[in-house]
Amino acid sequence: MEARTHIALVTIPVISHQVSILEFAKTLVNLYKNIFHVTCIIPTISNSLSISSKPFFDTLPSNIQCIYLPPTNFEDIIRNEVVLESQVQISVTRSMPLVRETLRSIISTSSNNMVALIVDAFAHEAHEFAKELNILSYTYFPCSAMVLSMCLYSSKLDETITCEYKDHPQPIEIPGCISVNGTDLPDSVQERTNVAYKLFLHRSKQLRLADGIIINTFLEMESKALKAISQNGILYGTTPNVYPIGPIIQTRTTIQKNKSKCLLWLDNQPPNSVLFISFGSGGTLSQDQINELALGLEFSNYKFLWVNVKPPNNKATATYLSNEEVDPLHFLPLGFLQRTRGQGLVMCDWAPQVEVLKHNAVGAFLTHCGWNSILESIMHGVSMIAWPLFAEQRSNAALVTNSLKIALRAKCNSKGIVEKEEVANLIKGVMEGLESEEIRRRVKKLQKFANCAMMEDGSSMKTLSMLALKWMGLGRPIEN
Known part of the structure; x- marks a missing residue:
């Protein structure tokens, strides 16, 4: 019986995030065939996949398994009309007891060989479960290094800028990046008295809890931002290692007749x-x-x-x-x-x-x-x-x-x-x-x-291989 190295993922009920993290998983299992098994835990808000997303899930390889959690009730959140990011954050938080239960169930099986948990940035509470299970945990960040830099720097911005960001008279400096107008910062930071802003600051601080941050970008495109994140400890505080493994994009689409x-x-x-x-x-x-x-x-x-x-x-x-x-x-x-x-x-x-x-x-x-x-x-x-x-x-x-x-x-x-x-x-x-x-x-x-970054000797593939070899070294050998 094979004891493949097992990686668990926790994503969120937003198809763009699901596609990104699962395409990352596909890249991993295709790079190291018959070595890894991936289980993706997916909080849901309805009982069925949308017509547009179903073909993607239907074509996942056999060594990637998806577990769909029962839908969470967040109708009260919609009625409050908070911004999308907060709707997602709160609905995922409500799914966390089921995420913990699912992880414990997986790891309790005798054949399990789980070595790492990779979670979407909106599912940061799951890092706590990795510590309980004594495995490594990583944040999967499906956005740019510019946005990651802004998130990591958000506490400093909160201390130094006293007005609403949208009212700031000068472009706002983000380490390693171009300066941006306050109106170009994410929706969740536009009203500092809002619950969305508090959730954003909390989520940004939680990025430091992981053993590493896996980000869907590549060195040649955002080298300055990635360098700033890795070297500017004074600006950010303690930051986990950042692993650029992109660009990870959708590689296969099942085209239906009407498409x-x-x-x-x-x-x-x-x-x-x-x-x-x-x-x-x-x-x-x-x-x-x-x-x-x-x-x-x-x-x-x-x-x-x-x-x-x-x-x-x-x-x-x-x-x-x-x-x-x-x-x-x-x-x-x-x-x-x-x-x-x-x-x-x-x-x-x-x-x-x-x-x-x-x-x-x-x-x-x-x-x-x-x-x-x-x-x-x-x-x-x-x-x-x-x-x-x-x-x-x-x-x-x-x-x-x-x-x-x-x-x-x-x-x-x-x-x-x-x-x-x-x-x-x-x-x-x-x-x-x-x-x-x-x-x-x-x-x-x-x-x-x-x-070039996605070629065998490219910057992103070298980074992914380094992670994969580390995870393989933590797992049990494959049995004959």
Whole structure:
């Protein structure tokens, strides 16, 4: 009987986080075949997987097992209308007794060989269970090193800045990173008297509890931030070792019949001619913003593929933890679909994003700046229009526009709306002209670094191998 080295994961009920940590697990088990077994414990908020996420879980390798916990009740949290990060944090916290029980059940089996627990940053309470079980614990940080630096530095910022961050007159310095406007810090820090801010500070402090922080970025892209985190103990206090193992992106998508429509459409378009538009798994726009975006696409005269369109809502995260089913196409401007029939394709369905981005017809990506989407765009050398909506997405937008310079950023009017003229100008700017050529050159260069990092002798694979060998050394030998 084989006693494979066992790694346990604890993720959160947000599909982007689940995909990231499970793709990390797939990379590990594929790199060391027949050595590792991974169990992923998943808190849930409903009794079933969404249609868009089910194909991903169905294609996981046999040595990755998922355990879905019973749904937690957090309806009272939604009624309080706290920000998304706090909804997730509180719902995960309520799942912790079940996480502990599940871990104890796994480790009690005679054949178990568990050596490490890796938990999402929002599931930091689970580090305590690793200590109880006498195994190593790691935080999996599915965001940028810039955001990690900001989190680790948050206590210092809290001491030195007395006003609301959004009202700070100067850009705020983050060690190893570009300075950012206070309005570009995550949603959870925008109201310092709010429960969300207190949870953010607490979660950031808990990053120090782990034996290490595994982060989905790569050295060649964020070397200054990673260096600052590892060397600036005076700024941060005691910080665990940080292991950049990215870019980890979704490597395989099962394309259902209704999802192949967009790829077939792309097959009939000229190279680099299409703007791909997606606001992620939960992002929503107001009715006014839907109108302006649609009209801007139409006026630009550029081809476009707009997927995962949702009904309007004034709250950007309205559908993130919801399964409400309404036909969003009814909310598009009157006659828009007819007028743009030869110009674009609009879909309510979730598209196979990785396959779309690698398609040679795609010339640019209008994205909400979720970290997974940014990494996927970089891995496929696609320029971006940054249109952040919530959470840390504005920080990501600042990184890709002001630091990496691989994107143009949408500018809002005084009412927070990106007007149709701005939309059309952005599209033109990223699709043609000298500026677009410079952006494309930079993203293609970064693409080469990203792919090199994931090669056998690349920076990220060396880091992952170092971790894997350490875990293998802690496990029992495989029995014949």
